[in-house]
Amino acid sequence: MKKKLLGALLGVTLAAGLIAGCSAPAKENSNGAQSPSAKARTLSEIKDSGTIKIGVFSDKNPFGYVDANGKIQGYDVYYGKRLAKDLLGSEDKVEFVYVEAASRVEYLKSAKVDVILANFTVTDERKDQVDFALPYMKVALGVVSPDDKLIKDAAELNGKTLIVVKGTTAETYFSQNHPEIKLLKFDEYQEAYDALADGRGDAFSTDNTEVLAWAIQNKGFTVGIESIGNTDTIAAAVQKGNTELLDWINEDIKTLGKEQFFHKNFEETLKPVYGDEIDPENLVVEGGQV
Template sequence: MTRANNAGWFRRLSRAALALVSALLVTAVAACGPSASLPSDQKAGSAPSTGSGSTGDVRSMDEIKRSGRLRVAVFSDKAPFGYVDKDGTYQGYDVYFANRLAKDLGVKAEFTPVDPAARVDVLASNKVDVTMANFTVTEERAAKVDFAKPYMKVFLGVVSPESAPITDVSQLKGKTLIIAKGTTAEPFFEKEHPEVKLLKYDQYADAYSALSDHRGDAMSTDNTEVLAWAKANKGFTVGITKLGDEATIAPAVRRGNKPLLDYINQEVDKLGKEGFFHKDYEETLRPVYGDAANPDDIVIEGGQG
């Protein structure tokens, strides 16, 4: 074969090889297409999106009963409402209620720790059946989850060092306020007091560590929480005990999960008749607050303030 024939044969072979590779690439891309087009909040291999940011179907009441567990999102670092004790057991006001909800359903509560900003997401992704992480009811959240009847009421509070107490919001101008992301303190200060510099943390434990280390001038979250923390940490005081409007705290289920929502609402009514939430207060909150707080300022029985 001549050198010219060799060159022509090589060019024809190259074109054939390129065509084969291109065909293989097209086939591969087509095969991968559905996974590549998944929404950014859904990983490959997970259930298809329902179109509302949700992943998969909620578990039916029968499925929950058959599984023997009610999956509940709670805080692991927000004493005395949701925390893990020295023995690794979940404790707190929210946990006490969650255990009773599960017991009356004939199952056990299985707890999943959650950061404040992820309380909606764990429901949307079907990782839990109900969120009971000191979840304050707001219009924005109610557009994403279904809240049951409330079992607690709350304001915002501000805790600061005793050596430089913050007793009025005006004192925060030009200072640094520590908050946890995803809490009601975040939108409140961003909207009502944009002059206040916010230092944000994902977890409560990190936020309180920052306050203890004086990385900020004060911290704001639920008044019930800051009162408890200041009582347990010398050198700090709650100079503002009621900030903003009174709000309520309630369990939340994924949007549209009416069977579980109905069950929780029925439980809230039933437990209210037996004074359950005041008993919950006595078991979990009075050891922290002592006589410094009035149970009726915190507890909601039977969904009624």
Template sequence: MKKSTKIFILPLVLALLVTLAGCAKKQKSSNVYDQVKESKTITWGVKADTRLFGLMSIKTGKIEGFEVDLAKALTKQMLGKDAKAEFVQTTPKTRIPLLKNGNIDAILATMTITPDRKKQVTFSEPYFTAGQSLLVKDDSSIKNVRDLNGKTALAVKGTTAVDNVKKFAPKAKVLEYDDYGQAFTALKAGQGQAMTTDNGLLAGIASENKGYKLVGGTYTTEPYGIAVEKGQTEFADHINKALNELKKNGTYHRLLVKWFDGIPGFNIKEVENS
């Protein structure tokens, strides 16, 4: 009985030693750019529920969108044509913890660059000049945010949209909903004259709902950036370099056209000025 116990314990001890050695090796290599360069793989945290940016396809079972295509292009630009981009679904709540835990190398998920977030992560240069805009019916008389004075705007609870509307149109009434689906349903039902949030998110709604358009351009500036772990400046620098190359060679523009061209009221040139 004692002999049998020893036989089982020895492999367990060896396995534990191998695991600890592996962990120590991972901790020792603290430069993320060196890691991705060696593996020729970048694991990106992306959205899987946001039309045009990152959405799970029922047909392919894969996440598809502008940010997914941009991540693939950045990976190959940085690491070579044989490099591989891998994807992990993230949400606003999970993306930074996943980055901190090393489950992903970078976040490319409609993440607005803010002073508070800069305390937690290192951002790339902006890759999408997002800003708050308005979605209205095609026959609406509303042309810009100031036209909302005396009218009703529809927004999502907990977002900056509510305060921004009150700032630019102090006489507007704002109704708040739990999510964008509810807010758009209210717009269709005539409970308000305009829905407001980021231009990219509104473009996603307009792309699958005929009879609606974006108006007034953007009345706030809230650019999206790629986030890497705090202090990984070399990695961020290489991302910036790759992004600028994609802009110079036309790849970036082609991806914007692929996903956003033809959406009523959406201004691709405005986005490109990031």
């Protein structure tokens, strides 16, 4: 009887251990960052599959968005297609995966994508989570608001509601530097712009390049604060430790710089939106050299 009872208890303990093991959170490495929940594909595995998976935005015009014909377009998408061509021989050998700002790191950790090209600003906090390639763009934060209640300074937002998207540098900057400003947070960019248009917030902040483009396309709104916070860089990101893929992307960035690829990208995808509002030299980075 005792042997049967002991066996039953051991069975329960073993089952509990298995369940706990299945649901255990990812372990932290020596830097305090969580280890990936799934191993990223190597460069050779990507080549063998014949397709590279790239995470992009689907609602951040003009960097990553779905157009009226249902096709994915934008500055990041243009680069993603070239990356696929240089690696696999054809720009058609890319699978674009739509991500949200707050899910970009998780999509790399869980190996749902090989690369993130979703207007990803390089920050020290993110460097603990992912590996960034050389930059291909410069950016700062901007603030857009209605013409009849134009916000020209951060002090004018005191007591007002500022719309931000979760997981963005705008959320981090205003949370840390202006706690007196009430933040209305959304998961998606389209939700944020709809909230601004509906008057649910007094202003919206994200990358200045994007709010400038949106204001040009939406009458009645102006970017009253064209630059706030630090000037940052945008770069491709891979799962932390995926050195082989990272090194390949960096070498490709250097090669693309020799042909001024990102200036061509600007002319094709951004100039039709901005016109002469933005000097490409204030945005484009060639060869990874800021």
